[in-house]
Amino acid sequence: MLTQVFETLESNVRSYSRSFPAVFRKAKGSLMYTDNGDAYIDFLMGAGALNYGHNNDFIKKQLLDYMTEDYIMQGLDLFTVAKSEFITTFNELLLKPRGLHYKFQFCGPTGTNAIEAALKLARNYTRRSNVISFMGGYHGLSQGSLALTSNEYNRKAAGVGLHNVTFLPFENNSGGFDSLAYFEMILEDGHSGIEKPAAVILETVQAEGGVNVASPQWLAKLKAICEKHGILFIADDIQIGCGRSGDFFSFERAGIVPDIVVLSKSLSGYGLPMSMLLFKPELDVWQPGEHNGTFRGYQLAFIGGKAALEFREQSGLEAAVKEKSAFINRFLHEEIATADERIRIRGLGMMWGIDLSGFEDTLLAKKIAQDCFKKQLIVECVGREDRVIKLLPPLTVEQDILEKALGIVHDTLRQHLGAQVSVQATLA
Numbered sequence: 001m002l003t004q005v006f007e008t009l010e011s012n013v014r015s016y017s018r019s020f021p022a023v024f025r026k027a028k029g030s031l032m033y034t035d036n037g038d039a040y041i042d043f044l045m046g047a048g049a050l051n052y053g054h055n056n057d058f059i060k061k062q063l064l065d066y067m068t069e070d071y072i073m074q075g076l077d078l079f080t081v082a083k084s085e086f087i088t089t090f091n092e093l094l095l096k097p098r099g100l101h102y103k104f105q106f107c108g109p110t111g112t113n114a115i116e117a118a119l120k121l122a123r124n125y126t127r128r129s130n131v132i133s134f135m136g137g138y139h140g141l142s143q144g145s146l147a148l149t150s151n152e153y154n155r156k157a158a159g160v161g162l163h164n165v166t167f168l169p170f171e172n173n174s175g176g177f178d179s180l181a182y183f184e185m186i187l188e189d190g191h192s193g194i195e196k197p198a199a200v201i202l203e204t205v206q207a208e209g210g211v212n213v214a215s216p217q218w219l220a221k222l223k224a225i226c227e228k229h230g231i232l233f234i235a236d237d238i239q240i241g242c243g244r245s246g247d248f249f250s251f252e253r254a255g256i257v258p259d260i261v262v263l264s265k266s267l268s269g270y271g272l273p274m275s276m277l278l279f280k281p282e283l284d285v286w287q288p289g290e291h292n293g294t295f296r297g298y299q300l301a302f303i304g305g306k307a308a309l310e311f312r313e314q315s316g317l318e319a320a321v322k323e324k325s326a327f328i329n330r331f332l333h334e335e336i337a338t339a340d341e342r343i344r345i346r347g348l349g350m351m352w353g354i355d356l357s358g359f360e361d362t363l364l365a366k367k368i369a370q371d372c373f374k375k376q377l378i379v380e381c382v383g384r385e386d387r388v389i390k391l392l393p394p395l396t397v398e399q400d401i402l403e404k405a406l407g408i409v410h411d412t413l414r415q416h417l418g419a420q421v422s423v424q425a426t427l428a
């Protein structure tokens, strides 16, 4: 199928289709198929919305059964059986075993809408307007969330001033600058000129920012500072949550309990739009309807979300992710990082970055990603100037597909570096 219809009639705002200009028709598991039947390995995975793979059979069955019975599809925020079962399952399978006590708030269906809700809640609860965000953070592109997103390119499109946010450097991306010491200084010095914030918001692993992983120690220290000063800690788990970090919640590894958790993307299990806040019950200062929205009750997303949690339990997904993560980690360090000392590898669970910002060629990562696409592997570039290749396989990725994809990255990278291609025994 020709791409002309998109190129002539779809707005210039389209983005992913510029890097991956094929017309897709079908998808299953880790693969997407074009209209001509060509199979692509998808390591973009709906930018994190497809943790359980495309058209996961276990989840699909429950969705189809639900639709066959003509159960309610759109429910605003009415009480429904589907919503009740989702809340109960989430509470029983995830919150209770972790000793977490949260209230649920269903938001408009995109991640950015839940971020807007988190901002409003934090500001109304604390009666403060400033919020701390981190350089490299991505929290969405509506006006409030865009104010928290550091990328200059995105910010310029706002058309208005983006205020009430103070940015700090993130850990490991600050050239040795101790941003937590600076944060404490700001809070304790009456001459800092920076308003005491309502909240701190962060991704514990910055995804779009270049796969920057905060250490458990740094996260715990940040949380302790927040507690000491009565500042809310908001974990944006939209991309790194729902099992991608290895645990269901990305902050578990730091042993901290955020005041507010934001979830979306893979929450519905099937790529269906859904977003949600979890927050400590005492924060629930909302008045009825203060954060309303028509599509807060997409019942199929509740069904898919519940099925995804059951799938996770029944398939032993968490253990499988830890195994695959160890495989990727070892491969990237032993087979890719060894190609050149300027390559840096970062990641956790099933989100990995190959950082090529140490090379003079600012387009190197993009060229490699483009060549991977020619070999039918879809990988995105992220970070400053898009110089980090991000690998985002589904958590369910089959071992042979994982090895094939890593082999493509390996060979393409080595070709670009002019090094000898030596596919290792692991890929034989």
Ligand SMILES: Cc1ncc(COP(=O)(O)O)c(C=O)c1O
Residues within 6 Å of the ligand: 047, 110, 111, 112, 113, 115, 138, 139, 140, 141, 203, 207, 208, 236, 237, 238, 239, 240, 264, 265
């Ligand atoms: C960490 C994070 N927060 C927020 C968002 C915004 O979500 P959405 O694109 O659904 O508005 C994204 C999207 O990529 C994200 O990765």
